[in-house]
Amino acid sequence: MAAALINVQKTVRKGEIIEIKTLMAHPMETGFRTGLGGQLIPRDIIHRFVCTFEGVEIFAADLFPAISANPFIAFTFMPQQSGTLTFRWFDDKGGAQVETARIEMV
Amino acid sequence: MKRLAVLIACLSGPVCAQDSKSVSxxxxxxxxxxxxxxxxxxxxxASNPAMLWVQEGRALWQAKAGSTDKACQDCHGDVASMKGVATRYPAYSAAQQKVVTLGQQIQFCRAQEQKAEPWTAEARPVLALSALVGLQSRGLPxxxxxxxxxxxxxxxxxxxxxxxxxxxxxxxxxxxxxxxxxxxxxxxxxxxxxxxxxxxxxxxxxxxxxxxxxxxxxxxxxxxxxxxxxxxxxxxxxxxxxxxxxxxxxxxxxx
Amino acid sequence: MVSHVLRAASLAAVLLMASPAKAQMIVGDAMPEPLAGAGDAMRGRAIIIDRQKGFCLLCHAAPLPDQRFMGNLAPNLAGAGARYTQAQLRLRIAMPSHLNPDTLMPSYFRTAGLYAVAMPYVGKPILDGQQIEDVVAFLMTLKEPAP
Missing domain, CATH: 1.10.760.10 (Cytochrome c-like domain)
Structure with a gap:
């Protein structure tokens, strides 16, 4: 499942604080549930989310099994210039999901 | 006894619900x-996780599939043309000679028009397309x-x-x-x-x-x-x- | 003459084949004969609060301060032991449909006349005789009515 939904306005005025909302499709399997046969379903979660703007980290979060499936992460940001936001989700399998979004200063 | 009382009320009143026990x-x-x-x-x-499926549905709407190599878009045009459709389902389908749900109609299109492999009833793509088509009728009764x-x-x-x-x-x-x-x-x-x-x-x-x-x-x-x-x-x-x-x-x- | 016969019939014991081995007698609005051995009130309490076994709290409130999220579809169980005899409580759990055919309350000892029962439950009552005796035993301890 490799699908993310990024919600961020495309144009920003100087001094404006914007809200960035992200949704990532992921089962966030806690590792505490048992399957039909009674065996433990192994943990499989996104454990870290990082957002950079033009290469500079502006937001990061460590996630744990308490976070529900399809995690929703929202945060605010005041850009000083036009640029590209890069979002990275790191999961237990060692993979990383990467998405980008461009904002223009007007 | 209660049913009898409601029935009598129904027969004598000017306006009555179709079902004596409905919530109309x-x-x-x-x-x-x-x-x-x-x-x-x-x-x-932006926070509704179902929109992840809708996003997937948009991609499926445009994706060519099956031996006819057709996408939903090729016949139906933009998905906005589906406005009002979800308000009418489940509906009788003359082609299938029975009442079908929206999901079943989508599957029928896939089989007949795209000639593609069927999905299981609760498969992610069916739900994604159902969500996308349903969204076009959001707000409509x-x-x-x-x-x-x-x-x-x-x-x-x-x-x-x-x-x-x-x-x-x-x-x-x-x-x-x-x-x-x-x-x-x-x-x-x-x-x-x-x-x-x-x-x-x-x-x-x-x-x-x-x-x-x-x-x-x-x-x-x-x-x-x-x-x-x-x-x-x-x-x-x-x-x-x-x-x-x-x-x-x-x-x-x-x- | 006819009315006497009818009266006798209505007061007479109603034989109820609730299980293959035993016929349960209903007398008036009670089931006097125990369904199994003596009931254990603590076991009964455990059945009442278990949302998979008795699931009583889905509909009934009860004087159980350690329990939360009780439903309000049915009377509070507080005082049940003062309002009813053991035999009356036994009928109201085992076969409440006998008293009110339209009741929401499941008949916990019933296996006959049910429709489209899921495979794992076919032919089985919701609670067995001993469990019902346990629940009745606990309800008999609830003497204080709800405030």
Whole structure:
């Protein structure tokens, strides 16, 4: 499942604080549930989310099994210039999901 | 005795509900029973996890598939042309000679027009397309059924009102007679299918009305109807008639 | 003459084949004969609060301060032991449909006349005789009515 939904306005005025909302499709399997046969379903979660703007980290979060499936992460940001936001989700399998979004200063 | 009293009232009064036990006097969506936080989650498309499936649906709408190498878009154009469609389902399909759900109609298109491999009933792509098409009708009222659906509505009403399962309960006993009261910690909803497919927080997943009905039947310890069966479709058709007038919320969030 | 016969018939014991081995007698609005051995009130309490076994709290409130999220579809169980005899409680759990055919309350000892029961439950009552005796034993301890 490799699908993310990024919600961020495309144009920003100087001094404006914007809200960035992200949704990532992921089962966030806690590792505490048992399957039909009674065996433990192994943990499989996104454990870290990082957002950079033009290469500079502006937001990061460590996630744990308490976070529900399809995690929703929202945060605010005041850009000083036009640029590209890069979002990275790191999961237990060692993979990383990467998405980008461009904002223009007007 | 109560039924007799209502019947007499129906015959003597000028305006009467079709079903003596229907909820047509004060139809409420389950949305009204949810906590403000959950309602806010549904209202904001940026936070509604179901929009992940809608996004997938948009990609599927444009994707060529099957031996005819056609996309939904090739016949239907932009998905906005689907506005109003979800208000009319389940509906009688002349081509299939039976009443079908929106999901079944999508599957039929896939088989007939795209000549592609069928998906299972609850498969992610079917739900994604159902959510996408349903979204085009968001805010529009569910339409009343017509003569072609009458038999399914009658069958669905019979299934809705008969006792079943080890617990010997009917849908109507809870969802008509006791809607608004609490079963454990949960307020019993009237149970209108305004938001399907729904993102159910309990499932952490998007699911169809059929999946939700299966939960109900398991709850009263009754044997669920087979997937896609005429019983399933009949109940869904009755539920549409029962909910007619309520606006579509697809894709809704439910607890 | 006819009315006498009818009266006798209505007061007479109603034989109820609730299980293959035993016929349960209903006398008036009670089931005087125990369904199994002596009931254990603590076991009964455990059944009442278990949402998979008795699931009583889905519909009934009860004087159980350690329990939360009780339903309000049925009367509060507080005082049940003062309002009813053991035999009356036994009938109201085992076969409440006998008293009110339209009741919401499941008949916990019933196996006959049910429709479309899920495979794992076919032919089985919701609670067996001993469990019902345990629940009755606990309900008999609830002497204080709800405030």
């Amino acid at each position: 006097f004060d139809k409420r969506s389950t949305f009204d029973l949810m906590k403000p936080e959950t309602q806010a989650m549904q209202r904001d498309d 569910l339409a009343k059924t017509g003569p072609a659906e009458a038999r399914a509505v009658a069958e669905g009403r019979a299934l809705f009102t008969e006792r079943r399962g080890q617990m010997n309960l009917s849908c109507a006993q809870c969802h008509d007679d006791h809607a608004g009261q609490s079963l454990g910690g949960a307020i019993i909803p009237q149970g209108h299918p305004t938001g399907y497919p729904i993102y159910r927080l309990e499932w952490q997943d998007l699911g169809s009305l059929e999946r939700r009905l299966r939960n109900c039947l398991n709850g009263v310890r009754s044997e669920p109807w087979p997937s896609g069966s005429s019983e399933n479709v009949a109940v869904q058709t009755y539920l549409r008639e029962r909910a007619a007038g309520l606006p579509i919320e697809t894709p809704a969030i439910r607890p």
